[in-house]
Amino acid sequence: MNTRTIQLYPLWLDYLLFALLIGLFPVAVLxxxxxxxxxxxxxxxxxxFYFHVSVAWVALYAPAFSSLFGILYIIxxxxxxxxxxxxxxxxxxxxxxxxxxxxxxxxxxxxxxPWDWTDARLQSFFILVVSLLSYFVFRSLIxxxxxxxxxxxxxxxxxxxxxxxxxxxIRWIExxxxxxxxxxxxxxxxxxxxxxFWINVLAYHILxxxxxxxxxxxxxxxxxxxxxxxxxxx
Amino acid sequence: xxxxxxxxxxxxxxxxYKKIFKNISFExxxxxxxxxxxxxxxxxxxxxxxxxQSTRKxxxxxxxxxxADKEQNLISYLGHENGLxxxxxxRENLTFFNGxxxxxxxxxxxxxxxxxxxxxxxxxxxxxxxxxxxxxKSGIIRALLARPALLxxxxxxxxxxxxxxxxxxxxxxxxxxxxxxxxxxxEIDKISPFVTRRLHIYKGELNHV
Amino acid sequence: MFxxxxxxxxxxxxxxxxxxxxxxxxxxxxxxxxxxxxxNSGKLDVNSIVGLKWAGIFLLAFILISQxxxxxxxxxxxxxxxxxxxxxxxxxxxxxxxxxLLFFVEIFLLLxxxxxxxxxxxxSENLFGQFLYFIPGTLSLSFLGVTLSQMSFAxxxxxxxxxxxxxxxxxxxxxxxxxxxxxxFSKGEVNxxxxxxxxxxxxxxxxLGLLLREVGED
Numbered sequence: 001m002n003t004r005t006i007q008l009y010p011l012w013l014d015y016l017l018f019a020l021l022i023g024l025f026p027v028a029v030l031x032x033x034x035x036x037x038x039x040x041x042x043x044x045x046x047x048x049f050y051f052h053v054s055v056a057w058v059a060l061y062a063p064a065f066s067s068l069f070g071i072l073y074i075i076x077x078x079x080x081x082x083x084x085x086x087x088x089x090x091x092x093x094x095x096x097x098x099x100x101x102x103x104x105x106x107x108x109x110x111x112x113x114p115w116d117w118t119d120a121r122l123q124s125f126f127i128l129v130v131s132l133l134s135y136f137v138f139r140s141l142i143x144x145x146x147x148x149x150x151x152x153x154x155x156x157x158x159x160x161x162x163x164x165x166x167x168x169x170i171r172w173i174e175x176x177x178x179x180x181x182x183x184x185x186x187x188x189x190x191x192x193x194x195x196x197f198w199i200n201v202l203a204y205h206i207l208x209x210x211x212x213x214x215x216x217x218x219x220x221x222x223x224x225x226x227x228x229x230x231x232x233x234x
Numbered sequence: 235x236x237x238x239x240x241x242x243x244x245x246x247x248x249x250x251y252k253k254i255f256k257n258i259s260f261e262x263x264x265x266x267x268x269x270x271x272x273x274x275x276x277x278x279x280x281x282x283x284x285x286x287q288s289t290r291k292x293x294x295x296x297x298x299x300x301x302a303d304k305e306q307n308l309i310s311y312l313g314h315e316n317g318l319x320x321x322x323x324x325r326e327n328l329t330f331f332n333g334x335x336x337x338x339x340x341x342x343x344x345x346x347x348x349x350x351x352x353x354x355x356x357x358x359x360x361x362x363x364x365x366x367x368x369x370x371k372s373g374i375i376r377a378l379l380a381r382p383a384l385l386x387x388x389x390x391x392x393x394x395x396x397x398x399x400x401x402x403x404x405x406x407x408x409x410x411x412x413x414x415x416x417x418x419x420x421e422i423d424k425i426s427p428f429v430t431r432r433l434h435i436y437k438g439e440l441n442h443v
Numbered sequence: 444m445f446x447x448x449x450x451x452x453x454x455x456x457x458x459x460x461x462x463x464x465x466x467x468x469x470x471x472x473x474x475x476x477x478x479x480x481x482x483n484s485g486k487l488d489v490n491s492i493v494g495l496k497w498a499g500i501f502l503l504a505f506i507l508i509s510q511x512x513x514x515x516x517x518x519x520x521x522x523x524x525x526x527x528x529x530x531x532x533x534x535x536x537x538x539x540x541x542x543x544l545l546f547f548v549e550i551f552l553l554l555x556x557x558x559x560x561x562x563x564x565x566x567s568e569n570l571f572g573q574f575l576y577f578i579p580g581t582l583s584l585s586f587l588g589v590t591l592s593q594m595s596f597a598x599x600x601x602x603x604x605x606x607x608x609x610x611x612x613x614x615x616x617x618x619x620x621x622x623x624x625x626x627x628f629s630k631g632e633v634n635x636x637x638x639x640x641x642x643x644x645x646x647x648x649x650x651l652g653l654l655l656r657e658v659g660e661d
Binding site for chain 1: 514554590594598599600604607608611612615618647651653656658659
């Protein structure tokens with residue numbers, strides 16, 4: 001019987017990342033719930049800041065990675081780059097939707113309304129989510145695999161552009177709305193908030209890496225399965 | 235022996251993961267009328283469409299003199315679709331497609347073709363108002379405008395009446411006697427007197443018959 | 444060769460089912476509905492009118508792009524055209540004709556806006572401001588629309604998929620244009636950074652369109 005083995009990943013990396021995730025993630029969540037003081041006017045709901053900002057960071061640079069992989073596909077024409085880009089786009093969408101959920105929860109306690117249409121950052125994140133959704137809808141409608149990969153790469157570049165505009169929304173637009181400015185600005189946070197914030201950033205980045213590995217492996221296996229099926233048919 | 239105008243070496247074509255062709259090779263010779271046959275779904279139309287991109291694919295190589303000739307159109311194509319803009323009139327279509335060619339066909343010759351296919355009276359009508367047969371004949375005229383080095387015809391006799399079929403075959407055999415033609419057709423009895431070479435696609439392989 | 448290409452594009456758009464007159468009728472109906480429903484209850488401010496203008500242009504651009512895409516795809520004429528015309532020429536011709544048509548319809552749209560909405564005054568500064576940012580914005584929409592129309596060929600739904608792509612990808616252009624005009628009308632001075640952003644979008648979509656034409660062939 002012919003057998004083929006495919007090694008997709010080094011095992012030690014898996015163990016390391018999972019260990020980090022299991023160790024750090026609960027610590028980060030518990031820290032954000034109990035450790036730093038809250039901003040008095042907002043009360044306990046302010047703690048969602050540690051979740052919201054962390055996932056927003058990932059949601060903003062994941063499209064950039066997706067577009068980079070897309071560009072590499074255009075140059076190298078290796079389907080693996082397209083799979084990488086596709087997996088990264090899935091993560092972008094997941095994290096962007098998490099931002100859209102957590103933002104209104106925070107906004108309701110801070111502004112008294114879950115959604116402010118005059119806020120540039122909210123609008124631009126909404127546009128990012130819509131453009132990511134259109135990426136997946138469009139991709140599902142193309143039957144030819146080569147064209148699917150090619151056009152998805154272009155769309156991923158345009159989604160990355162939307163992500164860039166979302167990042168710049170509070171910096172470039174006059175009267176961007178009520179959205180708080182960048183947390184990296186001068187005189188930002190108290191020490192306890194800062195520590196909790198960075199631990200959460202690290203934890204969500206590790207979550208992002210783990211999810212990416214899981215999603216990419218699944219997509220790659222799906223692609224291999226289709227290939228093997230076609231080869232058997234032929 | 236006629237000279238080779240186009241050669242193809244080790245062409246493979248895959249749609250998704252499904253292999254349509256596996257390392258096929260063939261040559262097209264000057265003034266030949268080559269008949270391409272095969273079962274439905276064997277890849278005849280795909281092969282013609284690949285030849286359309288032959289100047290951009292490394293598996294194909296054209297005769298260098300033809301490539302260098304600034305007055306010679308390399309390829310013309312008539313597929314299952316007639317390749318015309320249906321909302322434009324026949325005149326507008328022919329004006330456009332003739333105007334973008336190297337060495338456009340003289341108007342007198344175009345009028346002659348229109349007469350042969352009995353389309354002169356419909357010149358100003360939008361192509362969308364034509365019957366299927368008339369659309370086919372219009373598409374044929376559009377394909378012949380280029381007077382190319384290689385004429386690709388995919389089932390050109392579909393929808394043509396007997397007179398138009400005879401007229402078209404006569405044009406191919408007389409006015410386009412020096413044009414290489416690669417023709418896909420199922421009406422082998424009508425074509426066979428004119429065929430000089432035959433290729434057959436079967437299970438992804440191309441055989442010279 | 445280019446003149447025949449341009450002539451064909453003009454003929455296609457002019458001969459399209461909607462045609463120029465239908466587009467103008469659609470525009471009048473669209474603006475009249477807003478005039479009747481909103482202007483009567485409270486005069487729309489300039490920012491809202493500017494938003495209406497960009498919405499109208501987007502709608503027109505979408506209709507024209509859909510129509511042109513359908514015409515190219517319907518009988519395989521695009522494949523034949525590409526045999527003899529280089530991809531970049533074809534892209535530029537289509538984008539140019541689309542832009543020109545949108546430009547002329549925009550003039551008519553502005554006249555209608557002056558007619559229907561009281562807060563938009565027919566003054567030279569207004570006109571200058573209206574066109575200053577509209578031109579690069581429409582250029583961006585033209586390039587983007589023609590690029591996406593080629594992509595839609597590859598999908599099962601063809602032109603129906605265009606709004607799915609066009610809406611999220613053109614919103615940044617629309618927002619940049621509206622923001623630029625809002626600043627102009629509130630401060631009365633030309634904001635060069637906004638102009639640069641809009642022209643940057645045009646250059647980006649032009650580059651992407653040309654690149655896609657080259658690498659996205661059959």
